[in-house]
Amino acid sequence: MVDGIWIGSWCLLIALSDTGRVLAWQWSGGETTAGWKALLEQIPSPGVLVTDGGSGLPSALRQAWPHTQHQRCLFHLQLNVTRHLTRNPRTRAGRALRQLVMQLSEVWDEDAAILWQLRLDEW
Numbered sequence: 001m002v003d004g005i006w007i008g009s010w011c012l013l014i015a016l017s018d019t020g021r022v023l024a025w026q027w028s029g030g031e032t033t034a035g036w037k038a039l040l041e042q043i044p045s046p047g048v049l050v051t052d053g054g055s056g057l058p059s060a061l062r063q064a065w066p067h068t069q070h071q072r073c074l075f076h077l078q079l080n081v082t083r084h085l086t087r088n089p090r091t092r093a094g095r096a097l098r099q100l101v102m103q104l105s106e107v108w109d110e111d112a113a114i115l116w117q118l119r120l121d122e123w
Contacts (some may be wrong), residue, residue, distance in 0.1 A: 001050045001073075002039065002057070004031045013039045036060035052076040074104055096123055 001016045011030050015023040024042035028035025037060040045065035051057055052073050061070055081101045089095045100119055107113050 002036070003052060004028070004035075004054055011035065015039055015043055030056070032056045033059040033063075037064050040064035053080075078102060078104065093123075 001018075003014055003016075005012045005014065011028045013026040013028055013031070013035055015025070017023055024039055026035060026039035026042070028038070031054040033056040036054075036057045040060055041064050045068045048069045048071055049061065049065070050071045050073050053076060058070065061068060078101055081098060085094045085098045087098075089098050100116075100123055103116065103119075107116050
């Protein structure tokens with residue numbers, strides 16, 4: 001997992017293992033492609049990388065670790081949807097979409113993922 005943390009006017013980019021151990025860190029002026037690439041180049045590429053979807057990272061990932069799969073952090077995805085729709089959307093479509101996104105927490109296997117995608121397509 002990687003994430004960026006702002007400390008004053010600097011951004012600290014951090015790479016963590018699946019056990020939470022810090023693997024590498026990089027100071028940067030922001031979540032830029034150059035900053036992320038400098039962080040990623042410090043460690044071997046994993047099979048999967050989980051991120052909050054920060055800017056600059058997809059490009060750096062393609063350059064530094066082209067074979068690594070990129071997965072968006074479920075918590076951050078749901079947080080972003082809630083920020084836009086609120087906890088109590090006013091429209092029927094908004095309520096349906098928020099409920100659908102919250103159901104992502106229940107997707108544990110490929111069959112459930114396919115079913116969820118079909119529900120999204122129906123929405």
